[in-house]
Amino acid sequence: MDSILECRSLVKYFPGCLALNSVNLTVPKGRIVGLLGPNGSGKSTLIKLANGLLTPNAGQILVGGMAPGVETKKIVSYLPERTYLNDWMSVQTMIDYFGDFYENFNKSKAYDMLQRLHINPGDRLKTMSKGTKEKVQLILVMSREAQLYILDEPIGGVDPAARDYILDTIIGNYSENATVLISTHLITDVEKVLDDVIFINMGNIVLTSTVDDIREKEGKSVDSLFREVFKC
Template sequence: MNNLVEIVNLTKKYGTNVAVNHLTVSLPKGKIIGLLGPNGSGKTTLIKILNGLLTPTEGTILIDGNNVGPATKSKVAYLPDRTYLTMNQTIREILDYFQDFYADFSRERAEEMLKSLGIDPTVKMRTLSKGTKEKVQLILVMSRNASLYILDEPIAGVDPAARDYILRTIINNYNPEATVLISTHLIEDVEQVLDEVIFMRYGQLVLYTSVDNIREEKGKSVDAYFREVFAC
């Protein structure tokens, strides 16, 4: 089976508000996929369902053949759109925790990335700037050897110089059999690393295609095409 994720007829309602609306899509192995859509299109809701943080109203998701649950949690590395780390711990203490908690965590990889970004592991999280906290979180996630990485706005608070390093890290440090799903509004920055893109609107799939296809068939960058499709 080449598909890592199979989403079938997925619907999530918050009361009467339909956030994800009968979504059916399959994600292959070994691709970096952009999950793109205007505000409120259902990206974060979908990501939370993939991580077992929300229960769908209807439909199914299989990740590597398993329903979302304990079996998939050990295979999915998730970067949420807000900080979840304990602020009065040092980075080193957090590395200890990740090492204990995740069998697939490479401390060596995490320490190397921290060093490349000039982040001192002896300092407490609380003392770091917002962007540096985000870098630490991303390093922790990318240091796992997961099957599926789900990154919700991974570079939003990161300065442009570090963005390139982080994007290179995403490409270079993950297992080529794994898939990376990146939700972002910073399309121009991220599209250089994407293989494929999903466009969502009103909780539905608008388009799922390769970045090369958009460039060749539309003669446009993903960013320019997104602006055209979703022009207000």
């Protein structure tokens, strides 16, 4: 089986709003994929469905061939758009917490990354800036040896230098069979590291392509194409 995430005629609506309109999508293993779309296009809804935080109204979503549940949470490492960590906890406590929760959590990897980003493991989350908090969360997520990493806006709040380090961390840390799904608006920053992009708009998949195919066929960057397709 070559796909890690699969949607079959997936529908999700909220009162007065069709968030996903019969989406069919296959995300293969071993790829870094960008999920790109304007605000309110359905990116986060799709991600929440993949993590079992929402349930579909119709259709199916499968992670590693299974419907979202306990078993899929073992293989998916998820960075949500909002923090869910307790801010009285120190980084060290959180690392222990994650270590207890997930069998595939690699503590030494986490400490290694903290050191590279000059974050003191004794510090509490409460005392940290927004960007540092985001870095800590991303470190926790990337320190798991998962099969699918789902990152919802992972680099929005961090400075450009740390952004580069984080992207290097993502390409350096995922194993060959793992897939990374990144949702972001900062296309220019991520497009170098992406294999594929998925454009989503108003609950529909508008385009799926490899980055190099877009550059070859359109003669422009993914960022420029995005600006063209979603021109307001």
